Amino acid sequence: MLDRRDPSRRRAAALAASLTLVAGGLAACSKDGPDNTVRAFLEGWRSGNLSSVGFVAADGSKIGANEVVNQLHALAGDLVKQSLVLTPVGEPKTTGDIASSTIKLDWTLPGGAPWSYNSTVRLTKQNSDGWQVVWEPAIVQSELQSGDKLGVRRVASKRAAIQDASGKPIVTPREVVTIGVSPEKITNLAQLQKDLAAAFKKIKISVDMSNLADRVKNSDPGAFIELVTLRRPDYNKIRNDVRPLAGTVFRAETRDLAPTRAFARALLGTADQATREDIDANPQVIAQGDVVGHGGLQQRYDTTLRGTAGVSVVIAREAADGTVSDTQLFSTKPVDGKPVKITIDEKTQTAADAALATQKQPSSLVAIKISDGSVLAVANGPDGGTVDTALTGQVPPGSTFKTVSAYGLLARKAVTATSIVDCPKNATVDGREFKNSDGEVLGKVQFHVDYAKSCNTAFVGLAPKLGAEGLQDASSQLGLGQQWDLGVEAFSGKVSAAGSPTELAAATFGQGATAVSPIAMASVASSVARGQFKQPTLLLDPAPAKPAAYGLPLDDGAVSALRSMMREVVTGGTGTALKDVKGKPVFGKTGTAEFDDKSKDTHSWFIGYQGDVAFAVMVQKGGAGSEAAVPIVENFLNALNK
Numbered sequence: 001m002l003d004r005r006d007p008s009r010r011r012a013a014a015l016a017a018s019l020t021l022v023a024g025g026l027a028a029c030s031k032d033g034p035d036n037t038v039r040a041f042l043e044g045w046r047s048g049n050l051s052s053v054g055f056v057a058a059d060g061s062k063i064g065a066n067e068v069v070n071q072l073h074a075l076a077g078d079l080v081k082q083s084l085v086l087t088p089v090g091e092p093k094t095t096g097d098i099a100s101s102t103i104k105l106d107w108t109l110p111g112g113a114p115w116s117y118n119s120t121v122r123l124t125k126q127n128s129d130g131w132q133v134v135w136e137p138a139i140v141q142s143e144l145q146s147g148d149k150l151g152v153r154r155v156a157s158k159r160a161a162i163q164d165a166s167g168k169p170i171v172t173p174r175e176v177v178t179i180g181v182s183p184e185k186i187t188n189l190a191q192l193q194k195d196l197a198a199a200f201k202k203i204k205i206s207v208d209m210s211n212l213a214d215r216v217k218n219s220d221p222g223a224f225i226e227l228v229t230l231r232r233p234d235y236n237k238i239r240n241d242v243r244p245l246a247g248t249v250f251r252a253e254t255r256d257l258a259p260t261r262a263f264a265r266a267l268l269g270t271a272d273q274a275t276r277e278d279i280d281a282n283p284q285v286i287a288q289g290d291v292v293g294h295g296g297l298q299q300r301y302d303t304t305l306r307g308t309a310g311v312s313v314v315i316a317r318e319a320a321d322g323t324v325s326d327t328q329l330f331s332t333k334p335v336d337g338k339p340v341k342i343t344i345d346e347k348t349q350t351a352a353d354a355a356l357a358t359q360k361q362p363s364s365l366v367a368i369k370i371s372d373g374s375v376l377a378v379a380n381g382p383d384g385g386t387v388d389t390a391l392t393g394q395v396p397p398g399s400t401f402k403t404v405s406a407y408g409l410l411a412r413k414a415v416t417a418t419s420i421v422d423c424p425k426n427a428t429v430d431g432r433e434f435k436n437s438d439g440e441v442l443g444k445v446q447f448h449v450d451y452a453k454s455c456n457t458a459f460v461g462l463a464p465k466l467g468a469e470g471l472q473d474a475s476s477q478l479g480l481g482q483q484w485d486l487g488v489e490a491f492s493g494k495v496s497a498a499g500s501p502t503e504l505a506a507a508t509f510g511q512g513a514t515a516v517s518p519i520a521m522a523s524v525a526s527s528v529a530r531g532q533f534k535q536p537t538l539l540l541d542p543a544p545a546k547p548a549a550y551g552l553p554l555d556d557g558a559v560s561a562l563r564s565m566m567r568e569v570v571t572g573g574t575g576t577a578l579k580d581v582k583g584k585p586v587f588g589k590t591g592t593a594e595f596d597d598k599s600k601d602t603h604s605w606f607i608g609y610q611g612d613v614a615f616a617v618m619v620q621k622g623g624a625g626s627e628a629a630v631p632i633v634e635n636f637l638n639a640l641n642k
Contacts, residue, residue: 034092034099034123037131041121042086042103045072054132056124068135075140077149077316083108089118099123099131105140109311110152110284113332117141141315141329148315151326155310159256159291160337162268162298162305164344165374165540171268171298174257175232177250179242181212184221186247189213196227196248199241203234224249231261256291262353264344264377265384267391267488269296271305285309296388300488301340304542310334341541343374348613351639355632356381363619363628364390365636366522370612373526373534375486375519377615391490394515395618398593399454400605401510403524405466406451406565408474410558414465417448417561421462423455429505434460437592437624451565452573454590456509463508468498471507477551478524479533480516485546487539491517492548511594518616525588525607526614527551528566531559563587566608575606577630583641584611588633592624604628610637 037053044050050065057063073080085106092101100122107115119142122134137144144150161169179196186192193209200207207228215225242248256271258264274290286292290309293302310333314326352365356379364385367377378390409415423442427434436456442449450458466474472495475481480493496513498504506512519536527533533551566587569575574590588608604622606629608615615633622628 034094034101034131035088037123037133038088038092038101038103038121041133042088044069045086054128054130055135056128056132058134058136063135068133071135071137071146072140075137075144075149078152079107079109079150079313082110092123097124097126107313109313109332110154111309111311112284113311115313115330117330143315143327143329145317148317150329151314151316153312153314153326154287155312155331155334156290157307157309157334158336159271159307160305160339161256163339163341164346165341167339167341169339170263170342170344170346171256171258171271173254175252176229176255176257177232177235177252178226178229179235180224180226180249180251181216181247182222182224182249183216183219183247185249186216188246189216192245192247195245196242199238200228202241203230203237205230205234224251229255231257234261259346259350260353262357262379262381262384264349264353264379265296266380266386266388267296267344267378269298269300270294271298295386297340297342297488301542305337305340307337308335339541340539343369343376343538343540344378345374345376348376348640349379351636352377352379353381353384354639355379355636357383358635359619359622359628359632361619361622361628362389363617363622363632364393364518365615365617365632366390366519367613367615367636368519368522368526368536370526370529370609370614373537375536375538376613378519378538388489389618389620390518391486391488393517393618394491394494395517395603395620396512396514396593397493397510397516397521398591398603398605399456399510400521400524400589400591400607400616401507401514401516402451402454402459402591403528403562403566403589403607404474404478404480405459405462405471405508406447407478407528407554407558407562408466408470409447409462410561411474411477411555412466412470414470415447415462417446417565419447420444421447421450421458423450423453423458425457427457427460427505429460429463429502430500432502432505434505448561448565448568451589452568454569454574454592459509460505463505464501466504466508468504471495471498471504477533477554478527479535479548479551480520480524482535482548483546484535484548485544486536487542487544490519490536490538491515492523493517493520510591518618520616521605521607521618522614522616525609525616527554528559528562529587529609529614531556570608574626575608575630577626578608578634578637581610581634581637581641583637586610586633586637590624590626590630606630606633608633613640 040053055063087104089102089104092099104118123131125131162171163169271291271293274286274292278292279286293299312331313329318324348367356363363381365379380390422444425441475495481495482492484492493516496507498507503512507514523536532553535548570578570586578586591605593603601621604619606617617629617632619628
């Protein structure tokens with residue numbers, strides 16, 4: 001009898017093509033009864049060798065063992081490579097020269113769902129010296145007839161969305177148009193490439209067509225050779241330029257996309273049609289036509305978002321006219337995907353993406369809500385970026401790290417904001433010379449001026465007072481180098497061990513072996529503003545398993561003085577371009593980070609906060625902090641405060 005209940009899901013425990021014979025109960029078989037024949041039949045079904053079993057067709061005619069093997073494979077259809085466990089149920093029932101035996105079939109369907117049912121094997125010893133199996137398709141499944149096949153039909157699940165904190169989908173279905181070329185329609189390939197490049201340039205899209213000639217040569221005449229997929233608004237801007245071109249072809253469809261092309265692109269990833277690589281890597285789970293996550297959160301949480309497809313087992317029966325009809329035998333319901341909820345704020349993210357769009361060099365911006373630690377924006381440029389440097393970058397922090405060292409010095413009472421600290425042009429430690437940017441000399445000034453003007457040599461002179469232990473302690477209090485769990489990969493920093501006087505001197509102003517990410521330094525700014533470290537929060541659901549514990553409250557006197565010093569950076573130091581930005585007062589610190597002794601290139605940094613938003617900006621090879629990072633901050637805050 002067919003079991004039509006929906007069973008619970010489980011993974012296949014055996015290799016896909018494996019068959020297992022469960023022999024329980026066979027040891028007591030009668031030597032002369034039908035038991036031995038049933039056992040031999042099930043063993044032969046499993047192995048594909050039925051030469052030791054005799055068969056007779058339902059009409060009494062003879063049928064060879066090899067033909068039975070062929071029919072078993074044909075009847076299995078789409079299930080021929082799936083795991084099947086065959087088990088005798090009870091003792092055969094014998095009446096004279098005929099007998100029947102119940103067997104149980106336990107299939108593992110694609111995706112891991114089980115399908116179990118009983119079937120009957122009839123036997124006879126009429127006109128024979130021993131028992132023979134009466135071969136009929138119904139042995140495989142009671143409703144099968146000759147020529148039928150078992151088919152598997154997938155019932156697609158609904159992919160869930162990535163949502164913001166309010167539950168609003170960030171990634172939603174949006175219209176796109178894929179532009180391609182078809183070899184049979186091309187009349188002048190060189191001119192076509194030139195015209196397409198000109199059209200793409202209008203919307204600031206770069207499409208690599210360097211190998212297009214080879215792709216055309218090696219494709220079928222009617223092939224659709226994909227070039228680029230554009231959002232409908234972008235496509236409409238060049239529609240009249242590309243539609244008339246001889247050779248172009250177009251495909252309109254809907255894809256799950258973020259609000260803009262650049263919107264948190266490296267963080268979110270994309271959800272696209274499954275590739276051959278996707279299918280080959282997960283043939284039991286992914287099929288042609290499925291939507292699969294590629295990169296970012298879409299890939300990391302693909303299983304959660306995609307859900308589980310349902311599966312239906314049918315009898316595929318071909319009619320005389322060649323049409324095939326399906327009769328459903330069994331089905332499991334699809335389980336729709338579950339949303340992934342994150343803290344990204346659309347307005348803040350859009351402002352961050354727009355600010356980075358003005359910079360040609362690779363750049364990153366992270367924004368954090370100070371009051372609760374929520375990550376509001378994770379932006380990478382240009383054009384959204386492909387690598388999430390904002391979270392995973394590992395680069396020197398440059399003078400932004402003076403914020404950490406200054407806190408350590410103030411908390412240890414090694415200096416006060418008004419202590420006189422000399423800022424000479426050069427400082428030498430164990431034979432190694434350190435210098436200031438552009439050879440600047442401040443002379444004997446108060447410490448808050450050294451910080452605001454970003455004097456390297458002043459911090460080199462203070463390094464022994466901070467010490468390696470003080471450096472590590474201040475870094476830890478501000479969250480650097482701790483074990484974070486954001487639900488995505490993120491680098492919390494690695495602080496130099498400062499094992500020598502020269503390394504300690506370098507590390508005190510953000511050089512040496514110290515490496516950080518933009519989110520790590522945004523967290524430093526947030527911790528100073530809040531007065532306590534709290535690990536940034538990005539994933540709300542599913543929540544990370546082991547987020548870092550809250551830090552102890554920072555030293556009140558030290559953090560109060562440091563905030564004033566960060567404000568002075570903007571009012572009279574290296575970040576004065578931010579004095580007049582919209583919104584509340586800005587506090588911060590510029591940074592210029594050397595990263596290669598053989599190059600004069602430097603990374604440009606700025607970390608800071610305004611109101612309830614802390615942020616960090618890093619521009620790779622951007623020069624001084626005031627040259628590249630500060631203008632991005634200015635654009636970001638002005639857009640945010642519109």
